[in-house]
Amino acid sequence: MNKKQLCNHIGNIDDRLIEQAGHIPNYRRQHRRKVIQRLAAMTAVTALMVCSFSAGAMAFAKENVVKVLVEPESVSLEEIGLTMILPDSWKGEYAVEKNGRNFIIYSNKIRDGSVRSDAFDGILFYIVCYDTAMTPEQFVENGYDFTGYRYLFATKSNTYILHYASDVQWDPSDPEQKKIYTQMASEIENIRFIPDNALLD
């Protein structure tokens, strides 16, 4: 292949990709906003911790027994009406990034730990919401099985697929990153998915 052929192939990519790039945001500003939001959240959490510590100290003094219901680690992907129930061990270990109607779930330790910004995203999997209802067989016939995937379910108008990351997502020279990624990747099969509008569809 020569560069002109590659240029022509790039010219014929999905309309949605081109349109999305047509509305490219100022990422630096977005990052700054996220940092500010995180700082605000941390401040709030610290304040809550101080309050709960005080309350806890008082409760302990009275020797009350309090039953605590442990909430499962879950993420609601409202745009596509889907909730993920993740392993409890993932708490604080992952982040979700939205891409239109698709979602990228990655290990935040790997991504934050990458020295170079263009390397090792720590992506664990993608949740892709296709705009048509497909059976598992139709999904393959349509050629969407380009990476490892898990067919989740289909509603009247959508198909929900978990696509596994196909590239090396951690720094092979860092055994710690490998350990984190391998552990989390092995737990993906335990994730449960609940459609928000199951009764309607």
Next chain:
Amino acid sequence: MKAAFTIPNEEVTDIEDKKIVDLYWERDENAIKETSLKYGRLCAYIAGNILSSREDSEECINDTYLAVWNAIPKKRPDKFSVFISRITRNLALKKYEYLSAAKRSPAAVTSLDELADCVSGTDDVESEIEVKYIQRAIGNFLWQQTDEKRNIFIRRYWYFDSVENICTYTGFSQSKVKSMLYGMRQRLRKYLESEGIEV
């Protein structure tokens, strides 16, 4: 450096686009006027990124309107902005090839040369099936990238934006953008090879 330019917001323009397409279907010449009013700047921006002279760009834009006029009664594009952008890009690239090397736009030459990282440079003949397979693989690769990397790649190699302009849009430094593009090109090559595509 040219002023940064992006596609008008879809929510605001979607209905108007349908009206423009209707005008083409009715063979109403106002269609071209409306297209020019709304998308003239976008077409000029894309053509200008590829072609160095203003005259060449204007000629390319006029060819675009004619091509849209001829194409639309057979088609009803879902996304008119992308449809017209793609026609402009293709026509500008054809013109770019036609023009002598001395006249070529430095920006487009650089973008194209960068793409050489992803390929061997051999002039292989690709069948229609292969072409579709490669295009789908490129699309799949891009969808698997983060939002930032994907958009920066497309701005550079689809819209032929200069690195300076990409920095203006994103707020990133030139070294960061160049580093991201380099990484993407390397990964695209690896991905295409892993998909059994001869690069």
